[in-house]
Amino acid sequence: MKLPYSVTFLGTGTSQGIPVIGSEHPVCLSENPKDKRLRVSVLLQWDDYNYVIDCGPDFRMQMLRNNVKHLNAVLLTHDHSDHTAGLDDIRPYCFKQGGFVTFYAEPIVYEALHKRFEYIFASENKYPGAPTIKEEEILNLENFSIGGKTVIPIRSLHNKLPVLGFRIEGFTYLTDVKTISLSEIEKIKGTDVLVVNALREAPHPSHLTLSEALELIDKIQPKKAYLTHISHLLGFHDEVEAQLPANVHLAYDGLKIKI
Template sequence: MRLTFLGTGTSVGVPTIGCRCKVCTSHDPHDRRLRCSAMVETEQTRIVIDCGPDFREQMLRQEFRKIDALLITHSHYDHVGGMDDVRPFCTFGDINVYSDPVSEKSLRQSLPYCFKEHLYPGVPKISLHTIHPHEELQINELKIVPLRIMHDKLPILGFKIGKLAYITDMKTIPEEELDFLQDIDCLVVNALRFTNAHHSHMLVDEALAFARRTSAKRVFFTHMCHDIGLHEEVNKILPAGTHLAYDGLTVEVDV
């Protein structure tokens, strides 16, 4: 199973418009971060996690093939703002979108033209499916377990797929969710920056402490803002087995 990081940036991306800091003016492509999204693929199956406003640009860089499932962590714009751009993939059939009830309601409100009885020609054909934490989802040969994550006071979803756990926009996690993270090899988790605490996102030290409570041998940080520092410099000081992810990075993970 191959994990591809489509985007590893926070809600405004990196570089940030108008900023002249060393990260935003860096010529290292690892320091350019589109909005947070990822893709999990096997020979038979493609799953996309979140569909932010950079989705079109992200998918132009990928092979054009069927999306078997689009998993939504939550309905904030930086995670669903590219939903209309799934239209080309409707060539392969309806796009099956899986989200919790709160995100499903939000998607119906933000994309009402996709869910009318009589659809305007050319609109994306989206089939919404409601999922809940711990209720196992089977997409072809891949088993997916939704996890409960807290984004400040907003309950959102993380996803366990085989030996991979993908978590973003987390501030805290219910204690019982840790039981689902004791047989993973690879953890993807958000780490906004090193200092200046945020009410709904973890800092690097918080993400490291969380990772140590799982069985993950490999940890990749995502959803990072420019304040985290230069990719090359930060990777040198992170603990062994922990890395800043970057747009386009691919990682092999056991199913």
């Protein structure tokens, strides 16, 4: 029996967030809360389980906003800062939950994090008070289990960087995608809800544009799709939302959906 669960969009913005520091762009000056976007992340919840995909620089604020009192694990899509810079802010969970937080990531991601956060991963003379990460490796795109649910890793390319998406039952989460193979698309087909990045209208070397995201959605044919990892250059939330197909929506920070 598949247990229902919820997905909360903790952040739906691109690497700079919205508003962009110092920007006078109209979207950055918007007073609509849906135009204010933290760095991209989602919270998955069922039973008493809490799982987060990516922990960027807004992780602390996202956990406080959503009153997340415990954290079972973090799944990482790739090592870029807007997806991992909040690593140190797992400390309160480490202190409350037996000394560590479990992470799921590919070996190449851990290699990068070991360099960037040497004080966290040091095997000797570790900095007192640094968080502890229990490293679970995602190898060869093999399925793994969290909280009794199977996770299917999905490979895509962020320009030339391999990144992961995740399918959990009827939900698939893809971010920082530029290209994805037909074989990986086949792993997604049949999903009820698809989340995928749509940066802006103009071409970009490492992110899907709005039209490219809509083309991918059309290939996969989910019941519903939500767009995330959004730049201020895409436009005002309400105006873009009004132009989308009936089954496609712009995600926004704080949106909660049931799967």
